[in-house]
Amino acid sequence: MSTAINAVDLKKHYEVGGGMFRKPGLVKALDGASFTLDAGKTLAVVGESGCGKSTLARLVTMIETPTEGSLDIEGKPADSSSVDHRKAVQIVFQNPYSSLNPRHKIRTILEEPLRLNTDMSAEDRGKRAAQTMERVGLRPEHIERYPHMFSGGQRQRIAIARALMLNPRVLVLDEPVSALDLSIQAQVLNILADLQAELGLAYLFISHDLSVVKHIADDVMVMYLGKVVESGAAKDVFANPRHPYTKALLSATPNADPVAKKERIVLTGELPSPLNPPAGCAFNPRCAYASDKCRTSAPALEKLGDVEVACYHPVG
């Protein structure tokens, strides 16, 4: 199996504020993430807002360059000036209402990547656009329509079709179904599963909805305040979460079964400010197991059974 993406210790720091006499603050939006994504597999990145999951998406799609660390795409260091790399990684955004230009016809939207990156003739571009429309379950004759004439689910299909136009190897899916209704969400998830089976795509699936992640992911990476706290195969992480944060996150997710009684760990407090993160383990102010050691030094991600966990007091 070929490796689509290999990231080692990716970091992205932003400078914020500051002025003539004041030093700017440093936000460590992403502070060391390592992972491998194989072709045909789905890696899900899970976490609350501000945990750095969208920053990771921006790094993998080469919209931003990492402050530190290395990113390899199909065995070669990521290079945003390489046409091959730009073609290999494509992204689908959360909100299909704002990611499609309202003034362009679907034809223009779908053909634009081909026009910019290939030397296909207009006729071939049109054919390819029509094929891709069909592949995502839309009628090819709707290609002359404008985005406002479609519903949310159909628009997300158009966004997926646009991402597929250049035959990518990796799709970065940044919360692709969280703006959609339940019945439509199932349709889009099915299309994504079909496409993966058919084309051998690798998915970097970013989501906060754990029930969706459990359904679609092969591997899971749980993030908290820019750091990876737990990663491993989805079935292991969901069956037996080892990090207290993963455990709390899983128990906080509402379960659509009114009969099942379960203990719910309600975390106190909120996500600390990334401008001024707590010393030691970033999770220690909200953690029930925190000790003095957790307040002074940050645990590294270490192998523990089947998964990797960054915690001094793993549970379970």
Next chain:
Amino acid sequence: MGLLDIQNLSVDFQTAGGLFRAVDGVDIQCERGEILSIVGESGSGKSVSMLAMMGLLPWTAKINADKMVFDGKDLTKISKRERRKIIGKDMAMIFQEPISSLNPCFTVGFQLGESLKLHLGMNRAERKKRSIELLELVGIPAPETRLSAFPHQLSGGMNQRVMIAMALSGDPKLLIADEPTTALDVTIQAQILDLLVSLQKEKEMALILITHDMGVVAETAERVQVQYAGQRVEEQHVTGLFTDPHHPYTSALLNALPERAVGRKLPSIPGVVPGQYDRPTGCLFAPRCAHVQDDCHGNVTRQSAELGNALCNHPLNAKVTA
């Protein structure tokens, strides 16, 4: 006697393309101290029916109801002035986006004090004391200092707590929560839901929870009403709804949940919710329904309470087929 009794509520919007029926003959009953949940996808009229009751819809909306009784008063008959005395006091509402429901120009303390002054006629000192009590009640740390904070200085979860405190200021008999946790993270969602349920128990108020999240419904509600395209299609107790849904729409919606999936493929509902111009005759769900039969395009009958009041000619029944 029930606290809220709405019968045959319809709301039409005047649009450029003619009248659009957002709510179509919906009945809502709610007892004192009960948690009723209204679920449905976008466009199912769940928010609009509540906004109609609160009188918060714009003038383009035409509201018709056979009966709209809250706490013994018929809301369709009383004057606007009298209605304003009820709304925000006995009947309060919180919304999805806390950051856009609060006024960014005024402090939290000022906005909390407004309703205390208007509805309860408290003076400045009483208002401050009561505001601090309310913020404490919803679990905001250091309430005295928070009174002078502006909404942008607080997080989303904290702002939602402020909204809840405002809604509670008049000791409401009914609290309507319209997607109160959709904009929040899961761990904060758990905190807010726990807070709402504990306050509901403590104050013995009725809570109407509007949501699209089946997980939230399963964990908080007692009775559930399912809406589709502006109609009430089913109403059941929460355990019955999840184990034995009678309307094909409810059943299909539950099967589409990723956590219930058996294989890689989710059983999805084909098609989309009908819009203004493609509203079918007869059963509105018929074009997407797996159990559709010829008579579904004609009249639709409302089933009995044992069959979840399902608006369906061929309701599903697990007990019979099992």
